[in-house]
Amino acid sequence: xxxxxxxxxxxxxxxxxxxxxxxxxxxxxxxxxxxxxxxxxxxxxxxxxxxxxxxxxxxxxxxxxxxxxxxxxxxxxxxxxxxxxxxxxxxxxxxxxxxxxxxxxxxxxxxxxxxxxxxxxxxxxxxxxxxxxxxxxxxxxxxxxxxxxxxxxxxxxxxxxxxxxxxxxxxxxxxxxxxxxxxxxxxxxxxxxxxxxxxxxxxxxxxxxxxxxxxxxxxxxxxxxxxxxxxxxxxxxxxxxxxxxxxxxxxxxxxxxxxxxxxxxxxxxxxxxxxxxxxxxxxxxxxxxxxxxxxxxxxxxxxxxxxxxxxxxxxxxxxxxxxxxxxxxxxxxxxxxxxxxxxxxxxxxxxxxxxxxxxxxxxxxxxxxxxxxxxxxxxxxxxxxxxxxxxxxxxxxxxxxxxxxxxxxxxxxxxxxxxxxxxxxxxxxxxxxxxxxxxxxxxxxxxxxxxxxxxxxxxxx
Numbered sequence: 001x002x003x004x005x006x007x008x009x010x011x012x013x014x015x016x017x018x019x020x021x022x023x024x025x026x027x028x029x030x031x032x033x034x035x036x037x038x039x040x041x042x043x044x045x046x047x048x049x050x051x052x053x054x055x056x057x058x059x060x061x062x063x064x065x066x067x068x069x070x071x072x073x074x075x076x077x078x079x080x081x082x083x084x085x086x087x088x089x090x091x092x093x094x095x096x097x098x099x100x101x102x103x104x105x106x107x108x109x110x111x112x113x114x115x116x117x118x119x120x121x122x123x124x125x126x127x128x129x130x131x132x133x134x135x136x137x138x139x140x141x142x143x144x145x146x147x148x149x150x151x152x153x154x155x156x157x158x159x160x161x162x163x164x165x166x167x168x169x170x171x172x173x174x175x176x177x178x179x180x181x182x183x184x185x186x187x188x189x190x191x192x193x194x195x196x197x198x199x200x201x202x203x204x205x206x207x208x209x210x211x212x213x214x215x216x217x218x219x220x221x222x223x224x225x226x227x228x229x230x231x232x233x234x235x236x237x238x239x240x241x242x243x244x245x246x247x248x249x250x251x252x253x254x255x256x257x258x259x260x261x262x263x264x265x266x267x268x269x270x271x272x273x274x275x276x277x278x279x280x281x282x283x284x285x286x287x288x289x290x291x292x293x294x295x296x297x298x299x300x301x302x303x304x305x306x307x308x309x310x311x312x313x314x315x316x317x318x319x320x321x322x323x324x325x326x327x328x329x330x331x332x333x334x335x336x337x338x339x340x341x342x343x344x345x346x347x348x349x350x351x352x353x354x355x356x357x358x359x360x361x362x363x364x365x366x367x368x369x370x371x372x373x374x375x376x377x378x379x380x381x382x383x384x385x386x387x388x389x390x391x392x393x394x395x396x397x398x399x400x401x402x403x404x405x406x407x408x409x410x411x412x413x414x415x416x417x418x419x420x421x422x423x424x425x426x427x428x429x430x431x432x433x434x435x436x437x438x439x440x441x442x443x444x445x446x447x448x449x450x451x452x453x454x455x456x457x458x459x460x461x
Contacts, residue, residue: 005424007220008189008205015212024185033288040271040284044127047120050083050113058093065089065099068110080117085109123280194364194427237365239373241429248432252370254413255358256377261410262354263381265318265347265403268388269340272399275392276340277333290341294348301349306421307357311350312414318346319407326397340400347407360420363432 011017052058052066066089067078088109089099097103119130192201202220209216243249273287274280301310322343328336355371362370391398426432 010214010216011205011208012212012214015208015214017208017211020211021185037270037284037288040274041124042128044124044274044280045129046124046127047122048080048117049078050081051115051118052083052086053115056086057090061099062089062093065105068105068108081113082110083113085111086114190364191368237369237429239369241366242362242370242373244429248429251361251418252373254417255361255370255374258410258414259354259358259374259378260381261406262315262347262351263378264385264388265322265407266344266351267382267385268399268403269344269347271386272340272389272392275389276337278337283337286337286341287344290345291348294345295352297345298349298352302353302356306419307353307360308414308417308419311353311357312411314346314349314353315407315411315414316346318343318350319404319409319411321346322400322404322407325400325404330396343400343404343407357417357420360423360425361418361432363426363428365428 049067052063056063058066065084066086067083069076070079084105085108092099092103099105124130186204186207187200189201189204192198192204198221205220206216241248242252270287273284276283298314301314321339325336325339328339354374358371358374359367388399388402391402
């Protein structure tokens, strides 16, 4: 059968039908932002310290000195998870002794927050931490937002698994994955053809031509070609087909790494925005605002330049500036914030390109499956991203060093991908094996006599 793009050339590239589908698909992404990033505020951990019960018989001086001090960012602040032993300081208070003058505070025994915590309301009036977890001890051991982020992202991952199942058995039928807009989005004709549902595919193309005010050919698909396809046995595909050959397996493994590590950088920077110097809401707004030029840049780059070079380039940009943050003096807060936003710009651009790049690498039969599996890998990255944020409790620049190093590393890996720009989309797994980048030359009798290594991996850049 002729190439699908050749058959549907008469539709044009950017008519009313294509614009409508683009708008509906784009609109479906808007609620994801509210859902995905709401945890930044809902599960925020305000500044806190151990609660001292009002019923405790303490003088004002001892109540003010009931919490030991610790060094944080060069200044002494009340400890978040320890207090002086309440029975001991109550006894000193009853004896009329003064803290610091009559009693050496450094020698006093300490205890954990047995009565919960007092939370600062300077930024947040209430969060999940203050309302639900304030009586739980794990807050002082690991923080709280990470325990909340993990099940939240796990549910996102389950949603991705469900959509992968939808794609596996029903193709890109968005109605199966929810959304009121999906009833207006038709099925993919290319996928319908791969499933031998020719009549449905032809009806959708006819409707698209009518919407574009274009006269469609009387016969879109040659009956002889359709008959030939019907006689051929439909190829069954499974997830293991993404690892069928060494070439396909290499591309799949690298894609999983690319999606996961890019997701780590994206979500870690997004979740860490409230921890930056200054107003948490302004920092989160800037973190979201920087994505607008990032997406526009990604769109412009994808139109004209090779995929692997532009993805690697923006990853090098994002990872490089994150590594530079460690060289910025602690007093230059605005410069640090600027570098963080520039890093977010690069990683966001790369993240948005992955959908296009991955879809272009895989053939029609496994394209949805490949995008779904790699998207699940990105969910794994978002699950572990909060733990990168909490590295800042040990050193403020440690999260940026780790994220920057991983981003540069995956940028190097991207250079080894096959190029898809300007290439015809593969329709079968056999065609994918011919994609430039990973070709394996088999050994022959003549080559054995002439070469020491009969099997050579040829990588083209």
